[in-house]
Amino acid sequence: MPMSQSFKDRLSPILPEIAQHFGTPFHIYDEVGIRETGEKLKSAFQAVKGFREYYAVKALPNPHILTIMRDMGFGFDCSSVAELILARQVGAHSNDIMFTSNNTSQTDFEAAFADGGCIINLDDISLLKKLPQIPDQICFRYNPGSGRTGNAIIGNPAEAKYGISHEQFYEAYQQAQTLGIKRFGLHTMLVSNERNFQYMVDTVKMLLELIETAYTRLGLRFEFINIGGGLGIPYRPEEEVLDVEALGHEVAALLDEFYGQQSYKPDLHMESGRYLTGPHGVLVTRAINQKHTYRDYVGVDASMSALMRPGMYNAYHHIEVYGKEITGNERQVDVVGALCENNDKFAVQRALPPIEDGDLLIIQDTGAHGHAMGFNYNGRLRPQELLLHPNGEVERIRRAETLEDYFRTLNFPPNKFSPVLSIQSVV
Numbered sequence: 143m144p145m146s147q148s149f150k151d152r153l154s155p156i157l158p159e160i161a162q163h164f165g166t167p168f169h170i171y172d173e174v175g176i177r178e179t180g181e182k183l184k185s186a187f188q189a190v191k192g193f194r195e196y197y198a199v200k201a202l203p204n205p206h207i208l209t210i211m212r213d214m215g216f217g218f219d220c221s222s223v224a225e226l227i228l229a230r231q232v233g234a235h236s237n238d239i240m241f242t243s244n245n246t247s248q249t250d251f252e253a254a255f256a257d258g259g260c261i262i263n264l265d266d267i268s269l270l271k272k273l274p275q276i277p278d279q280i281c282f283r284y285n286p287g288s289g290r291t292g293n294a295i296i297g298n299p300a301e302a303k304y305g306i307s308h309e310q311f312y313e314a315y316q317q318a319q320t321l322g323i324k325r326f327g328l329h330t331m332l333v334s335n336e337r338n339f340q341y342m343v344d345t346v347k348m349l350l351e352l353i354e355t356a357y358t359r360l361g362l363r364f365e366f367i368n369i370g371g372g373l374g375i376p377y378r379p380e381e382e383v384l385d386v387e388a389l390g391h392e393v394a395a396l397l398d399e400f401y402g403q404q405s406y407k408p409d410l411h412m413e414s415g416r417y418l419t420g421p422h423g424v425l426v427t428r429a430i431n432q433k434h435t436y437r438d439y440v441g442v443d444a445s446m447s448a449l450m451r452p453g454m455y456n457a458y459h460h461i462e463v464y465g466k467e468i469t470g471n472e473r474q475v476d477v478v479g480a481l482c483e484n485n486d487k488f489a490v491q492r493a494l495p496p497i498e499d500g501d502l503l504i505i506q507d508t509g510a511h512g513h514a515m516g517f518n519y520n521g522r523l524r525p526q527e528l529l530l531h532p533n534g535e536v537e538r539i540r541r542a543e544t545l546e547d548y549f550r551t552l553n554f555p556p557n558k559f560s561p562v563l564s565i566q567s568v569v
């Protein structure tokens with residue numbers, strides 16, 4: 143059940159008009175659906191004291207979407223200067239922002255500390271010495287290595303570049319204490335697109351065990367634990383949704399138990415991206431060519447610049463042809479873009495109703511890691527983004543890229559340099 147029935151009901155009657163007015167291709171996001179999912183997440187964690195979602199900006203870095211998140215009381219997870227700027231632009235500051243960078247540069251740090259700062263989440267122990275100033279609160283990203291298995295998508299934690307190792311855990315916080323830092327958080331992210339909520343429950347357990355021993359060994363109390371993102375969504379019709387109520391329920395129980403033993407409990411933070419917006423966006427593209435060679439191909443007016451996931455991860459995105467039902471006369475086709483790259487395919491050998499030039503294809507679940515991942519290889523441009531408001535109005539929230547945008551980095555003042563050790567001077 144990729145695209146919800148209610149989103150379909152809202153979009154279907156008006157889709158041809160929208161395509162006519164704005165032109166194709168476009169991603170369109172459903173504000174009603176995003177808000178419903180946000181409220182559902184909040185109510186699932188109602189019993190968890192200090193619960194807060196920090197929306198992962200990288201999933202859908204558009205100020206109009208971030209404003210909706212801000213409206214719901216969410217903070218933001220940022221990992222680059224641009225993402226910090228976006229979050230601050232919609233009014234987030236200090237504790238509203240979690241800066242989870244890795245391989246962090248001084249430029250990154252300076253931006254993180256600017257404008258009232260934010261929660262600094264360090265990816266390595268060595269970065270403590272590279273902080274431009276001493277914050278009053280610090281968080282480390284923890285990587286359990288062989289202590290946990292991760293899931294199929296994110297892979298084995300021991301092979302992941304992220305976080306401090308288990309052996310470094312006490313040392314990291316001890317060093318932070320030595321620097322005079324007095325407030326602490328602990329972060330981890332072990333799964334991606336995981337629909338089995340038990341993974342996240344186990345992650346909470348793991349973090350609580352760590353902070354318990356940190357108290358015994360270092361006398362440290364943690365203000366929050368952050369379990370990262372990675373909540374999954376069903377991309378395929380036969381897949382089940384994640385049971386977010388059960389997750390909230392079990393996490394609340396774990397924290398209560400912890401409180402019973404420790405007489406305090408940390409706040410719980412998470413930084414979901416996909417779960418909040420993934421199902422609430424679709425890429426609408428028009429069929430422009432048909433080709434019948436060794437396979438049957440449908441060429442559309444979008445390419446992987448609009449959606450990388452199929453080409454990059456071989457990911458499944460459900461596709462419907464506007465106005466055409468599944469009736470039994472489907473044909474196996476590859477749905478392709480125009481890149482000179484054979485993985486520029488939105489679907490491979492997919493059974494779809496007969497498609498004619500001009501038909502609209504609705505490529506689903508593009509509300510997270512969709513437009514944001516697009517790239518300009520082959521001079522292909524990224525499409526516009528639209529937002530369907532609760533009152534039925536449709537707003538363009540990002541225009542399509544133009545050739546002018548593409549050529550902009552070729553326009554600059556001349557800059558020629560002759561190194562002293564050039565061939566001529568050496569000879």
Ligand SMILES: *Cc1c(COP(=O)(O)O)cnc(C)c1O
Binds near residue numbers: 200334415
């Ligand atoms: C990408 C990312 C997220 C969001 O992941 P989703 O799978 O979209 O939930 C959260 N936290 C960090 C540190 C990330 O890198």
